[in-house]
């Protein structure tokens with residue numbers, strides 16, 4: 001068994017770019033440092049791709065596309081299922097890598113390895129289920145054959161908060177559909193993506209199908225790709241402002257896009273809720289990934305009758321948590337990703353308190369190295385406060401109260417985001433009524449998590465376009481083609497129409 005000492009794990013990861021099946025330095029050999037957020041120390045240096053490297057990656061993806069599209073679906077599925085097995089065989093090593101560069105606890109990183117591997121397996125199974133349809137045209141003169149084929153070379157841009165699961169959720173369906181791709185990981189966490197690419201290569205993915213470009217110059221590297229007519233698809237997971245920018249760029253080439261963007265999840269607790277279950281769900285929805293999740297509960301909307309009891313229980317649970325390096329199994333909550341993020345969270349909290357909120361627990365920055373922020377509960381959060389409008393991306397619970405269902409729904413929907421909402425109630429009728437009216441792509445009903453490879457993950461409103469996972473996730477990487485087959489009998493056969501010239505339909 002391979003060792004999982006941090007030094008060995010970092011040492012084994014490729015530090016270059018993957019282009020046409022070769023790991024290589026960036027043109028001119030520039031590099032950038034990858035930091036351990038628990039210490040602020042450099043873990044290692046990684047090649048820093050330039051636009052020249054990006055052009056080479058697209059050349060490779062384009063050159064590999066037509067042969068890859070002809071590889072039998074069964075084989076594509078086999079590669080993904082084999083990658084799933086290889087990944088899980090190295091679960092500890094991958095978990096350590098995630099923890100070292102991203103900060104979350106080893107327990108959470110293990111869960112991410114499992115979750116990412118599940119997407120590879122899921123799409124490995126979907127690869128053989130790409131079907132089409134056949135029907136008789138409504139006037140009987142034609143047959144309507146609809147096939148689905150790979151959309152073509154894809155650019156996959158991913159964030160740092162789940163450095164294995166986010167690329168796996170895109171690579172899985174792209175491979176299953178028969179697309180080639182270029183992955184651009186976030187500069188904070190390029191190592192896990194490089195190691196994942198290694199696993200896919202070991203599983204048999206042909207050269208050029210998957211190319212990887214770590215870079216600190218995201219816009220300079222990706223914009224020329226988006227403008228290149230050979231690129232056929234952009235799938236992005238990241239913040240809504242960057243998503244808007246990329247959509248504007250994609251308009252230039254009318255590029256197909258999938259957008260998994262930011263969230264501002266309301267966590268609504270009705271007066272009839274099972275309060276202990278709601279506290280359990282709140283701990284998960286708030287603290288998963290140290291609060292750095294698009295599906296993190298951002299706004300707690302609690303019925304006024306139970307708000308004090310909920311706050312007491314939540315604060316008591318948060319007070320039991322220990323901050324510390326994710327590699328330390330005695331610690332529950334790791335650091336935030338970087339100094340910038342820690343300053344952002346601290347300023348959001350300070351501003352909310354200055355506007356009248358009360359600190360129930362937390363909000364005091366710990367001494368020492370690393371980007372730690374304590375689990376924090378704020379009550380009496382004023383309506384419209386910035387903390388209720390922006391993604392917090394930290395372990396801070398902002399609590400507001402409501403008295404009527406309409407008030408709760410109005411507050412929950414009063415945001416441009418629409419990724420996920422959480423609802424706790426024991427009243428079935430109310431649950432159905434409210435879930436119908438929540439303007440989010442996903443709802444956790446009496447449940448603090450929604451992530452599931454077999455479910456369609458994605459948002460409404462400015463949280464995104466398209467869905468990842470589930471039965472429709474592969475559709476994002478497929479193009480429909482309709483073949484109109486003429487079935488009008490030849491003029492000499494009996495039953496032929498007297499007039500074969502059919503009036504043209506409008507387009």
Ligand code: NAD
Pocket residue numbers: 157158159160161162166184185186187218219222237238239240242243245246259260261262263293294295391419458459463464
């Ligand atoms: P980000 O938008 O800053 O960066 C995401 C990726 O885009 C990174 O790889 C980054 O290097 C790249 N990027 C940044 N600017 C770019 C540009 N101008 N052109 C091209 N690429 C660019 O987001 P982040 O801080 O890495 O991640 C956190 C965000 O991601 C949060 O908003 C979170 O909600 C969102 N997110 C959404 C989902 C989802 O499924 N909806 C999942 C995870 C994270």
